[in-house]
Amino acid sequence: MVSRGGILANVATYAAAVLIAAFFLVPLTWLVSLALRTPQEIFFGASRFIPENPTLDNFGQVLRDRGFLNYLWNALKLSGLGALGSVIVAAPAAYAFSRFDFRGRGVMMMAILAVQMVSGLVILIPLYRYMGWLGLLETHVGVIAIYIAIGLPITVWLLKTAFDGVPIVLEEAAAIDGYGHFETFLRITLPLASPGMASALILNMILNWSQFLVPFIMLSRDAQWPISVAIYNYAGSTTASTTHLLAAACLITILPAILAFLLLQRAIVSALTAGAIKG
Amino acid sequence: MAPVSLVSLGKAFGSIEAVRDIDLEIADNEFVVLVGPSGCGKSTTLRMIAGLETISRGELRIGETVVNHLSPGERDIAMVFQNYALYPHMNVAQNIAFGLRHRNLSRAEIKAAVLDAARLLDIEALLDRRPKALSGGQRQRVAMGRAIVRRPKVFLFDEPLSNLDAKLRAQMRIEIKRLHQRVPTTTIFVTHDQVEAMTMADRVVVMNNGVIEQVGTPLDVYNKPATRFVAEFIGSPSMNFFDGTLEAQGEDLVFRIGNGRALPVPRARGSAYSKHFGKRLTLGLRPEALSVSDASDFTIEVETKVVEPLGVETIVYFDLAGHPASVRAAPNRAPRAGETVPLSFDMTFMHLIDPEDGSVIPY
Ligand SMILES: Nc1ncnc2c1ncn2[C@@H]1O[C@H](COP(=O)(O)OP(=O)(O)O)[C@@H](O)[C@H]1O
Ligand SMILES: [Mg+2]
Numbered sequence: 001m002v003s004r005g006g007i008l009a010n011v012a013t014y015a016a017a018v019l020i021a022a023f024f025l026v027p028l029t030w031l032v033s034l035a036l037r038t039p040q041e042i043f044f045g046a047s048r049f050i051p052e053n054p055t056l057d058n059f060g061q062v063l064r065d066r067g068f069l070n071y072l073w074n075a076l077k078l079s080g081l082g083a084l085g086s087v088i089v090a091a092p093a094a095y096a097f098s099r100f101d102f103r104g105r106g107v108m109m110m111a112i113l114a115v116q117m118v119s120g121l122v123i124l125i126p127l128y129r130y131m132g133w134l135g136l137l138e139t140h141v142g143v144i145a146i147y148i149a150i151g152l153p154i155t156v157w158l159l160k161t162a163f164d165g166v167p168i169v170l171e172e173a174a175a176i177d178g179y180g181h182f183e184t185f186l187r188i189t190l191p192l193a194s195p196g197m198a199s200a201l202i203l204n205m206i207l208n209w210s211q212f213l214v215p216f217i218m219l220s221r222d223a224q225w226p227i228s229v230a231i232y233n234y235a236g237s238t239t240a241s242t243t244h245l246l247a248a249a250c251l252i253t254i255l256p257a258i259l260a261f262l263l264l265q266r267a268i269v270s271a272l273t274a275g276a277i278k279g
Numbered sequence: 280m281a282p283v284s285l286v287s288l289g290k291a292f293g294s295i296e297a298v299r300d301i302d303l304e305i306a307d308n309e310f311v312v313l314v315g316p317s318g319c320g321k322s323t324t325l326r327m328i329a330g331l332e333t334i335s336r337g338e339l340r341i342g343e344t345v346v347n348h349l350s351p352g353e354r355d356i357a358m359v360f361q362n363y364a365l366y367p368h369m370n371v372a373q374n375i376a377f378g379l380r381h382r383n384l385s386r387a388e389i390k391a392a393v394l395d396a397a398r399l400l401d402i403e404a405l406l407d408r409r410p411k412a413l414s415g416g417q418r419q420r421v422a423m424g425r426a427i428v429r430r431p432k433v434f435l436f437d438e439p440l441s442n443l444d445a446k447l448r449a450q451m452r453i454e455i456k457r458l459h460q461r462v463p464t465t466t467i468f469v470t471h472d473q474v475e476a477m478t479m480a481d482r483v484v485v486m487n488n489g490v491i492e493q494v495g496t497p498l499d500v501y502n503k504p505a506t507r508f509v510a511e512f513i514g515s516p517s518m519n520f521f522d523g524t525l526e527a528q529g530e531d532l533v534f535r536i537g538n539g540r541a542l543p544v545p546r547a548r549g550s551a552y553s554k555h556f557g558k559r560l561t562l563g564l565r566p567e568a569l570s571v572s573d574a575s576d577f578t579i580e581v582e583t584k585v586v587e588p589l590g591v592e593t594i595v596y597f598d599l600a601g602h603p604a605s606v607r608a609a610p611n612r613a614p615r616a617g618e619t620v621p622l623s624f625d626m627t628f629m630h631l632i633d634p635e636d637g638s639v640i641p642y
Contacts, residue, residue, distance in 0.1 A: 167362075169360055169362065170364055172331050172358075172364070173358070173360065173364040173366070175331065175350065175351040175352060176331075176351045176352065176357065176378075177378035177425075178352030178378060178381045179352065180352075191368050192367065
């Protein structure tokens with residue numbers, strides 16, 4: 001039995017969901033439409049939304065391009081190493097938050113989350129100077145270091161949830177079996193928390209993959225760019241005769257992130273909300 | 280295989296004293312059961328022995344060594360937890376072998392030890408399985424296998440049977456005892472279930488509110504409880520208690536209960552109770568010290584309230600002088616609920632309790 005108010009609320013929810021979906025899906029379908037066109041059809045613009053002679057040639061052409069593959073590789077390297085770094089650096093902090101009952105624990109968890117709220121834009125200029133001072137401008141190491149730092153807050157939270165899911169009694173059993181703290185962590189806690197850690201790793205990779213600002217200001221040499229920066233630069237210099245290629249490149253770029261998210265959707269959502277229900 | 284000594288052991292969590300003044304000498308290979316209601320400090324005591332909880336006060340010795348500051352691994356103990364605490368990412372064989380890895384044993388030696396333990400517990404067929412694929416009883420056995428494979432100095436059990444159904448619990452009780460006979464090892468077993476305590480223990484340690492109330496053999500604590508708490512906690516159905524006064528009646532002693540009836544006190548108790556004439560006391564009588572019969576020369580009529588047939592015997596509940604009470608009856612001679620029946624009292628089993636400090640007056 002659904003009350004009338006309930007029906008109205010449902011309709012409103014669906015209407016909002018449709019609007020939000022349209023907001024993201026319209027540009028995406030437009031991109032698909034462009035990527036499947038021949039150069040001639042590009043000139044029809046929106047008047048011929050479904051191309052008459054759809055073609056996959058654009059994708060082939062982009063994927064054969066040495067430069068494009070290099071951008072993809074750069075993006076993979078930066079986001080992968082950045083994510084791995086975040087997880088490694090966050091793990092000890094998350095473990096301490098999960099296992100040790102110290103004063104100010106709740107406040108510190110909140111403080112870490114507060115850092116997450118600070119927009120990257122705000123700190124961009126000091127960060128740039130700082131990186132310059134460290135001599136890390138124009139290096140992948142510098143970009144990775146920033147990715148690690150940016151990813152830390154949410155990673156600490158996600159890993160704390162993952163560690164919370166490992167019963168303390170298992171660590172006690174290992175202690176009785178003669179294992180020290182660190183060995184217990186490596187042999188018991190870490191493997192049992194690994195699904196949660198994998199989710200954190202992939203979520204970080206997706207976030208890093210879509211990073212634009214940081215590599216844009218840090219890297220000026222074409223050969224070092226990740227795909228996000230490269231596409232932006234090409235979009236600036238694009239002509240109608242290359243639009244179809246750019247669209248194909250864009251699709252190829254967002255595809256890994258979408259695929260990763262769809263595959264791991266359940267794991268990620270449960271990792272993000274795990275603490276929410278239990279409180 | 281080592282004696283264990285607890286000397287004035289105490290544990291405080293912040294300002295809360297969870298356990299105080301625990302003095303206990305456990306002999307080599309003895310099977311000791313700590314029993315008491317939930318929250319009385321059994322687990323805390325056991326965890327101090329295991330090294331999972333720091334010791335706030337007192338001294339703990341295993342064998343000749345003071346182990347207060349040794350890590351759990353250095354104490355050479357093994358523990359079986361209530362929820363088994365099996366490592367979910369390892370199969371049964373790996374679970375059992377996990378505690379052996381630190382012992383400089385060859386692969387073959389480890390394998391032999393695991394097989395040995397598995398055979399002892401009848402879980403050879405399960406060695407390749409993950410804990411997830413085991414029943415509660417099987418997990419229990421694996422947890423015991425993990426403990427036994429190391430041949431530790433002391434076995435610790437924290438309510439290991441409370442997650443099992445009644446039938447399996449009774450079966451595992453016997454198996455743990457048999458295991459103890461085959462692999463004699465000092466064992467400290469924690470439970471809130473007095474039946475487990477009575478059936479398994481060489482000696483029972485009854486705890487309440489963080490202190491030991493009494494230590495003794497199962498029959499000791501049953502027949503000669505030191506305090507009202509022990510008298511009430513051990514035995515099912517519980518001991519009956521009647522408030523009243525101890526009075527002299529000519530040559531004899533009587534205990535006068537609330538409704539004015541005077542129950543005769545055996546002459547043998549006279550000297551033990553002489554200091555307590557005229558005092559308000561509590562009489563304790565187990566349900567088997569009463570009987571539904573008019574055979575004796577002293578009976579009281581009561582109206583039965585509830586009748587519980589258990590097969591081997593029937594428990595009859597009634598009120599006497601404002602106190603709820605019960606009596607064991609033979610099933611073929613049990614009254615129906617609501618019937619008025621005569622009760623006989625065998626006062627040779629009586630206990631007198633000082634209500635001020637809850638102690639049972641010794642006799
Ligand atoms: N880590 C702890 N922090 C604070 N109090 C505790 C802790 N562990 C146990 N206690 C308290 O100590 C008392 C004894 O607990 P416990 O030993 O677990 O009882 P039992 O095992 O007999 O049920 C309880 O009142 C419990 O609340
Ligand atoms: Mg307990």
